[in-house]
Amino acid sequence: MHDLSAPAVHHGAPTGFIRKHVFSTDHKVIGKQYYALALVAVFVGMVLSWIMRIHLGWGSYAIPGLHFLSKAGAPGDVMTPEYYLQLMTMHGTIMVFFVLTTAPFAAFGNFFLPIQVGAEDMPFPHFNMMSFWVAFVAFVVLIASFFAPDGPTLGGWTQYAPLSAVGAVAGPGQGLGVVLWAASIGIFCISQLLGSLNFITTTLDMRCKGMSLLRLPLSAWAWFITSIMALTAFAVLMPACILLILDHVAGTSFFVSSNEVINGQLLPHSGGSTLLWQHLFWFFGHPEVYIAIIPGMGIVSHVLITNMRRPLLSHRVMIYAMGALAVLSYMVYGHHMFVSGMNPFSSLAFSFPTLIITIPATVVVLIWLGSLYGSKLRINSASLFALGFISMFISGGVSGFFLAQPSIDIMLHATYFVVGHFHLVMAVAAMFGIFAGTYFWFPKMTGRMMNDTLGKLHFWLTFVGAYCIFMPFHYLGIAGNVRRYQAFTDDYLIPLIPVHKFITVAAVTTGLVQFIFLYNLIHSRFWGAPAPDNPWEGTSLEWSTATPPPHNNFGDKMPVVYHDPYEYNVEGASADYIMQTSPEQLTNPHDEK
Amino acid sequence: MATTVHEPPKIEPGSLPSHGSGNGGWRNLVPADGDLRQVRNSSPPPASTGIWVGLAAITMTFAAFTSALIVRQGGAPDWQHITLPPVLYLNTLVIIASSVTLEISRRRIAAFMGGLRDASQKASPARWLYITLFLGLLFVAGQTLAWLQLTSQGIKLSTNINYSFFYVLTVAHALHVFGGLGGLARVIVKLKKAALKRSTLDATSRYWHFMGALWVYLLLLLWIKL
Numbered sequence: 001m002h003d004l005s006a007p008a009v010h011h012g013a014p015t016g017f018i019r020k021h022v023f024s025t026d027h028k029v030i031g032k033q034y035y036a037l038a039l040v041a042v043f044v045g046m047v048l049s050w051i052m053r054i055h056l057g058w059g060s061y062a063i064p065g066l067h068f069l070s071k072a073g074a075p076g077d078v079m080t081p082e083y084y085l086q087l088m089t090m091h092g093t094i095m096v097f098f099v100l101t102t103a104p105f106a107a108f109g110n111f112f113l114p115i116q117v118g119a120e121d122m123p124f125p126h127f128n129m130m131s132f133w134v135a136f137v138a139f140v141v142l143i144a145s146f147f148a149p150d151g152p153t154l155g156g157w158t159q160y161a162p163l164s165a166v167g168a169v170a171g172p173g174q175g176l177g178v179v180l181w182a183a184s185i186g187i188f189c190i191s192q193l194l195g196s197l198n199f200i201t202t203t204l205d206m207r208c209k210g211m212s213l214l215r216l217p218l219s220a221w222a223w224f225i226t227s228i229m230a231l232t233a234f235a236v237l238m239p240a241c242i243l244l245i246l247d248h249v250a251g252t253s254f255f256v257s258s259n260e261v262i263n264g265q266l267l268p269h270s271g272g273s274t275l276l277w278q279h280l281f282w283f284f285g286h287p288e289v290y291i292a293i294i295p296g297m298g299i300v301s302h303v304l305i306t307n308m309r310r311p312l313l314s315h316r317v318m319i320y321a322m323g324a325l326a327v328l329s330y331m332v333y334g335h336h337m338f339v340s341g342m343n344p345f346s347s348l349a350f351s352f353p354t355l356i357i358t359i360p361a362t363v364v365v366l367i368w369l370g371s372l373y374g375s376k377l378r379i380n381s382a383s384l385f386a387l388g389f390i391s392m393f394i395s396g397g398v399s400g401f402f403l404a405q406p407s408i409d410i411m412l413h414a415t416y417f418v419v420g421h422f423h424l425v426m427a428v429a430a431m432f433g434i435f436a437g438t439y440f441w442f443p444k445m446t447g448r449m450m451n452d453t454l455g456k457l458h459f460w461l462t463f464v465g466a467y468c469i470f471m472p473f474h475y476l477g478i479a480g481n482v483r484r485y486q487a488f489t490d491d492y493l494i495p496l497i498p499v500h501k502f503i504t505v506a507a508v509t510t511g512l513v514q515f516i517f518l519y520n521l522i523h524s525r526f527w528g529a530p531a532p533d534n535p536w537e538g539t540s541l542e543w544s545t546a547t548p549p550p551h552n553n554f555g556d557k558m559p560v561v562y563h564d565p566y567e568y569n570v571e572g573a574s575a576d577y578i579m580q581t582s583p584e585q586l587t588n589p590h591d592e593k
Numbered sequence: 594m595a596t597t598v599h600e601p602p603k604i605e606p607g608s609l610p611s612h613g614s615g616n617g618g619w620r621n622l623v624p625a626d627g628d629l630r631q632v633r634n635s636s637p638p639p640a641s642t643g644i645w646v647g648l649a650a651i652t653m654t655f656a657a658f659t660s661a662l663i664v665r666q667g668g669a670p671d672w673q674h675i676t677l678p679p680v681l682y683l684n685t686l687v688i689i690a691s692s693v694t695l696e697i698s699r700r701r702i703a704a705f706m707g708g709l710r711d712a713s714q715k716a717s718p719a720r721w722l723y724i725t726l727f728l729g730l731l732f733v734a735g736q737t738l739a740w741l742q743l744t745s746q747g748i749k750l751s752t753n754i755n756y757s758f759f760y761v762l763t764v765a766h767a768l769h770v771f772g773g774l775g776g777l778a779r780v781i782v783k784l785k786k787a788a789l790k791r792s793t794l795d796a797t798s799r800y801w802h803f804m805g806a807l808w809v810y811l812l813l814l815l816w817i818k819l
Binding site for chain 2: 200272
């Protein structure tokens, strides 16, 4: 009847354009598709941030062509207060879901996880294909809300109830806009669940001969840990989105309490819990922060080790620390709700693990710094962005100590201090991780090298630019500048307007700098120098195969792994680095067992 | 920038994996120092791990619904006891029976695959699968009847929060049952084509049993809380 050991994955290389490039089941193509989606999304998100920043610096300035986006939202090309909030909501949603989740996790993870574990493909390639296209549909649904009659939702990426659950009475975009938002995010959840299913199973079941769990590179470990988080977190957000949609379209009262009067109108809902939404959302939301950053930690470790020519101080502790971050991230979510009106004792219960989670985060940073100390780091675009990641992660992380304490958070909550904190520690750091991964793996993904000089220029301008944008946010927050204000008319805010103008100039400039990257990306893709199979003299499996990898990753012969992932500068070895596939016997390996 | 081209990997002759599904299965933590003798040559089929991963996600989803119900109930002034449609209890028996028939079927097919077919079993091993599929459809029909009974009484999703949760939980479960029915249909088709993998059969039956257990849990939750 059936041979139990028959291959799980054996789809031949497709020949038609559609199956090869569009509806492909090849994890490498899907990884590139996710990368392309993130690239489009980050461009949209960045332009939205430009429009908002210009408005914050020069409120009365007409931004040419803005009325094409929305006649009602930007009459005479000057945006209304509501439209500012709508763009802000879309900026946050697009960046968090379609850039910070898709690029470091879904894009690089799809392309490199199966190769790094030594597999031909993911175990469920059709689910993998669905994962991307479902994410694509989610993006289209979200973008469609720009064209809804009163535009996209203005509720912020957190969509706090009750205003997100009561419909158009709460303002422009709070009717159809919220429904499209919740539908988009619910669909995106399905996409990430399908992806995580593949990532977890790939790591557990598809490893090649000799590839024990501890022999996985740190990038593979990071994607594995992230996929477990994504599986459990998105599985909770999806029902939350369903309940939110039902409050809109079916008139249920999950999130809207009794006798709610909004804009002078008594609502028919009764008994709902506004805190319920926050609990469900942040149970997803805080792990999501780590879903965005842990892949970056893995990528940065991988890049740094290759360029330091030595392993980290401890491979094993790095894995444990990333695992601890993942576990603790579920226990701290309530720190987003210190001022929500929940029981003050709950704040204490959430504050404690929030302070505890800084321990594994600090361990991660100390391992990087300790490993870097005294190393002869090869300076290239990838290693620079990896260093930049560490810098941003520390700078953004330090402000987290302050926010973790309810007594201080009461003052700083909903100010620009928080905006500065999470942009540095999560958004910019994760972006630096994406850039590090791009410069590092581009040769393997495309078969061509990127221009290193342009890459270094891109790094320095982005590094300085990011600090110019986000450091002043902390100052603004301490000065009491509340976030989500679209104009600064109060006496105490007026002196802060020059700071906002400075930030705007920095933001637009840093945004323009990204076109150097875009040019480098596109130009190198077609006209870059041909890449050798192992340009960085790396040891892990992606450098053992051809560039770019063949359809089944390793050609006719599946790899066999003999070594830990980072055998650099091993005493007595024949070369500076010993690849995982090298059968050379080492007398004195970097032993992690 | 270094441009050294590393030599292609050296593959140990004679020890090549027989297929591409990998050999470093999750229980396989052994190899060190290049000693590959203790490595098993086949990893567990991905479906057998994948199904547990999928069930974990479904568990999280229904845990979220459950916690939503408990939080929403706490201190709610509008929480009113409702009587569950009696047909639900009959449906519970149907879905439990379907698990029993599926298990009979799974064991017979497993024996059939292993060449241990009992000469006294003349019927096709698919027969019990058809019965399971029928019982599954009967369960969905029974659930639909419960919804129709309620709607005919004018009870909608928004009538009160208890009914909201009733509809949400039962419909969410029924949608997952549809997935199980699709899986069963796929197993039957593959069995007919003699292309059924043991791991597919096992994964489908685990999913179906989980749907049965989930329903019993939901019924208890609805009965106690609503």
